[in-house]
Amino acid sequence: MNKEIPYKIYLEENELPTQWYNVRADMKNKPAPILNPATLKPITIDELSPIFCTELAKQELDETTPYFDIPQEIRDFYKMYRPSPLVRAYCLEKKLGTPAHIYYKFEGNNTSGSHKLNSAIAQAYYAKQQGLKGVTTETGAGQWGTALSMACAYFDLDCQVYMVKVSYEQKPFRREVMRTYGAKVTPSPSMTTEVGKRINAEHPGTTGSLGCAISEAVEAATTQEGYRYVLGSVLSQVLLHQTVIGLETKAALDKYGIKADMIIGCAGGGSNLGGLISPFAGEMLRGEADYEIIAVEPASCPSLTRGKYAYDFCDTGKICPLAKMYTLGSNFIPSANHAGGLRYHGMSSIVSQLYEDGYVKARSVEQTEVFKAAEMFAKVEGILPAPESSHAIKVAIDEALKCKETGETKNIVFGLTGTGYFDMVAYQKYNDGEMSDYIPTDEEIAKSLATLPNV
Amino acid sequence: MNKEIPYKIYLEENELPTQWYNVRADMKNKPAPILNPATLKPITIDELSPIFCTELAKQELDETTPYFDIPQEIRDFYKMYRPSPLVRAYCLEKKLGTPAHIYYKFEGNNTSGSHKLNSAIAQAYYAKQQGLKGVTTETGAGQWGTALSMACAYFDLDCQVYMVKVSYEQKPFRREVMRTYGAKVTPSPSMTTEVGKRINAEHPGTTGSLGCAISEAVEAATTQEGYRYVLGSVLSQVLLHQTVIGLETKAALDKYGIKADMIIGCAGGGSNLGGLISPFAGEMLRGEADYEIIAVEPASCPSLTRGKYAYDFCDTGKICPLAKMYTLGSNFIPSANHAGGLRYHGMSSIVSQLYEDGYVKARSVEQTEVFKAAEMFAKVEGILPAPESSHAIKVAIDEALKCKETGETKNIVFGLTGTGYFDMVAYQKYNDGEMSDYIPTDEEIAKSLATLPNV
Known part of the structure; x- marks a missing residue:
């Protein structure tokens, strides 16, 4: 043998595979529900939808459906x-x-x-299906940002990446891969968002953090018509x-x-x-x-x-x-x-x-x-x-x-x-x-x- | 369909494939023979062997054998x-x-x-078979040097790479991949060879060229016991x-x-x-x-x-x-x-x-x-x-x-x-x-x- x-x-x-597997369906002890940071109560699809694509918000909250069909367009990319x-x-x-x-x-x-592309293409697909113009995200080292850039180029979606400033400067090659795929890469904290301006004012010369880049990406998603925020893990x-x-x-x-x-x-x-x-x-x-x-x-x-x-x-x-x-x-x-x-x-x-x-x-x-x-x-x-x-x-x-x-x-x-x-x-x-x-x-x-x- | x-x-x-194909065997007009630079006469295996591994020198000059078996060790690497x-x-x-x-x-x-690995592993194999300690080569952008480093690491051969100085400085990542595979990477022209010293003296501050790196690699191969020179194309x-x-x-x-x-x-x-x-x-x-x-x-x-x-x-x-x-x-x-x-x-x-x-x-x-x-x-x-x-x-x-x-x-x-x-x-x-x-x-x-x- x-x-x-x-x-x-x-x-x-x-x-x-023609379907993704939702292991939560087989878990007796389900993961505890995620909470709305404002109310500290389990978050609803309506509350999630201004930030995430609606279909992705559904997937996020679904603990019982064991299998989700992988759409043909995603399978073709796979x-x-x-x-x-x-x-x-x-x-x-x-x-x-x-x-x-x-x-x-x-x-x-x-x-x-890396494996990041497996989810990037799915998230870009659902954004496209929803008729969005584009998505925003943050990236640290740049693996996720690269994957998302590729996925957005394939579906002709705008891709705005807030890249932690220290990585933006120290990892110029990752940045250039993203740019080659048409992504707009902004060093974070930037002067293009309110939260970025505030952080720059409070911490002059800061080289940024993932937390700050997330904040900028979320602000960019919620203040531009036709954009949502996407995330690469967790x-x-x-x-x-x-x-x-x-x-x-x-x-x-x-x-x-x-x-x-x-x-x-x-x-x-x-x-x-x-x-x-x-x-x-x-x-x-x-x-x-x-x-x-x-x-x-x-x-x-x-x-x-x-x-x-x-x-x-x-x-x-x-x-x-x-x-x-x-x-x-x-x-x-x-x-x-x-x-x-x-x-x-x-x-x-x-x-x-x-x-x-x-x-x-x-x-x-x-x-x-x-x-x-x-x-x-x-x-x-x-x-x-x-x-x-x-x-x-x-x-x-x-x-x-x-x-x-x-x-x-x-x-x-x-x-x-x-x-x-x-x-x-x-x-x-x-x-x-x-x-x-x-x-x-x-x-x-x-x-x-x-x-x-x-x- | x-x-x-x-x-x-x-x-x-x-x-x-179990064999490589030698297209020269089917050519009616064979490529003209390569010439010894000293005599301008067709070079012999004996003249090539101090520089190249003997088996590779044979392959170089063979215009009639249509197929060469790919040794099992190379196929395993492939x-x-x-x-x-x-x-x-x-x-x-x-x-x-x-x-x-x-x-x-x-x-x-x-x-x-890149494809360079296909020949690097073959050349490293024949060097190992011949009982050599190692090989020398030059590299410009670093693709060939990287491939050879990988091949030498696999067969536990010493690998000395003369890297054009401007690339050595501008492409540090390629250099680090080679070093990770255990290769000794020297910026060329160096002070470790006679030709390198001469070029450095004649052209102070030169950032090197492929021609110079070849000269250093050939000198290094012919002046060290148990080394031969290897090349990635042509x-x-x-x-x-x-x-x-x-x-x-x-x-x-x-x-x-x-x-x-x-x-x-x-x-x-x-x-x-x-x-x-x-x-x-x-x-x-x-x-x-x-x-x-x-x-x-x-x-x-x-x-x-x-x-x-x-x-x-x-x-x-x-x-x-x-x-x-x-x-x-x-x-x-x-x-x-x-x-x-x-x-x-x-x-x-x-x-x-x-x-x-x-x-x-x-x-x-x-x-x-x-x-x-x-x-x-x-x-x-x-x-x-x-x-x-x-x-x-x-x-x-x-x-x-x-x-x-x-x-x-x-x-x-x-x-x-x-x-x-x-x-x-x-x-x-x-x-x-x-x-x-x-x-x-x-x-x-x-x-x-x-x-x-x-x-």
Whole structure:
């Protein structure tokens, strides 16, 4: 059997999923409802609709429909880069000398360089369907902004990206990819919004933050006719779209009669992890199968392993709805020395509830170890991974080495969410031996958690 | 039939070619022999072997063996990123409103970002087989250096890359990818070689050139025990390895019963074009089929369309063997305003002979038009193409628009050699409207051609 598994398992085009899977439908303990920040009551579709596209607002709140059809236009776009390969990491296994079989679902073979495109194209589609002129969003490092730019170019939608000023200046290449796709990229805080002007006045010379960029993007969406705001992670709608990753992974494994023992993914806002694990968690929730699911987070931003399960604001600016989630507090800002993404203070409410109920385990890892794993992986598997994805690589390697000790032939599946081509500043730091680790103290976390809203 | 062709045609792993195809075996007019620069007589394997790996020197000189087995170790590496997809450009066709069917063979889905890896892994393999410690090479923009670094990391070979100083400083990210793969990257001219010291003394503050970097790499190879020099294009051995592109393309077309009418590729040194077209040119040479084959070169470096078919040095430093080829003269240096690669003064001797004999046509295009085509392609097909590859896109679009006028349903196949993720400086110029065109004058070309060696 082993010999027959190719290096890359490609599904046929007609095996591309036709529906996204809404894992909430199978959860006995549903995620707590998101709350209107003004009333602190569960938010309604009417309240969400001025900010989000109506169809997306519906998806956000729907806890019972198990499957959503993927519209044909989105499937056609998916066909340009999906089904993505499930790769058997033969070379990594050989390098490690492990009896474990390692598989990774590779989402990096598209110009956005990551899984973000899976939801970007869906969100752009619904905006187009609603007859909107365009969408606004924020971006930090630029992966999400790039994906959204591509999606908007495809549907001929205007795309306005507020990019954290420090990234805008330090990551000019990401910015140029977005511009090539026709997006308008504005360094945030800008002088084009009221909130931007206010922040610039209060903090002259500030290089911006994600929280500030969100505020500007939301203001831009709500003050221009025919615009809505879109977001790249955390939300349940995003996780829903990302289930295309898990559904393909499961289909590819089933095709070759492989039963995963362990599923590993990196976790920032939780949408890629949630998308990867949903079909597997669904089987667990329905009592049909058992898997060991591990969410890997950076030690510098450990929302699952050291955060609190509580209602919190989704944004630093506290203008977005509140969600119940594992959080470090919306004031928590990870150390600037932390290289990759995965900097979000909270965690998708779906993933949080699955973790709370024991379906998902969590592990935190330090960044120099992550880059060491990334370097080894790049050399033997030929793919330079994104720092975010490398968190999953690190734990997959650890688990494969445990199998080497115990002699177990486990099937380890992990999500390789993207490539690191636009992260070479971080790799340079690592190559030069100048990378260091940062772990927040208990006091720092307690201080941030003390500011949780009283809900 | 049309409807059944998927967006991406992936061959199965067991359909990966087992042999490279040596088109010279089918050529009645063989390429003229390469000459020893010291004696001006056809060079022998013994004379080549101190510089090149022995097996590669044999491949270089072999004009009669039609097929070379691809060693299993190389095929195993190929499996990590090959077979590469042949993509039906449905979205581009729709955008253009053309009845033509457009296909592209996409070589960019690997970390080197281009087809260069196909030959890098072969050259590293033969170096390892010969028991060498390492290899040396030069790189300009860094695509070849990246590919070779990956290949050397895989086979645990030392890799020394002399990178043109101006690129070393302006393209730090390419440099870091190479370093991550363990390569030693030295800005050229350096103070580590005699020739480098001499050039630095004669031209203080020089930012280097490819010719100088070649000289340093050759010196480094011949003065260190257990090293050889390797090259990423132009040579017949490189073209041989790149036939994996054309063989897969043909197999994919055959699988779906598609007969190509036109095959288009960009041409710098000629190895990707030669590799793509070899199996098709072979059919033409054997009188079995007919195709329209178009080599696309930049108007700023027009070796086929405005050069001379003559013996010339392969390098600016005039230390490498002479080849008969279409050339602009080894002194020709394309304008610095030319953004992409495709800057080589000459053309693979195989491609040159096929062009001389009428099997290949050539067309030159200006760079702003090329970037315009690249932008359109990126938006509808979702892949940000390399500037080099975009030369082929430009002509494919032109030909598809001709079909729109005539109503012909031609099958147009082109080579998309790589991605543009490390070329964002050029895209920025284009996005900012600061890109201009350069076409050398007749006088400039005549002046450079006047320096051709008297052979």
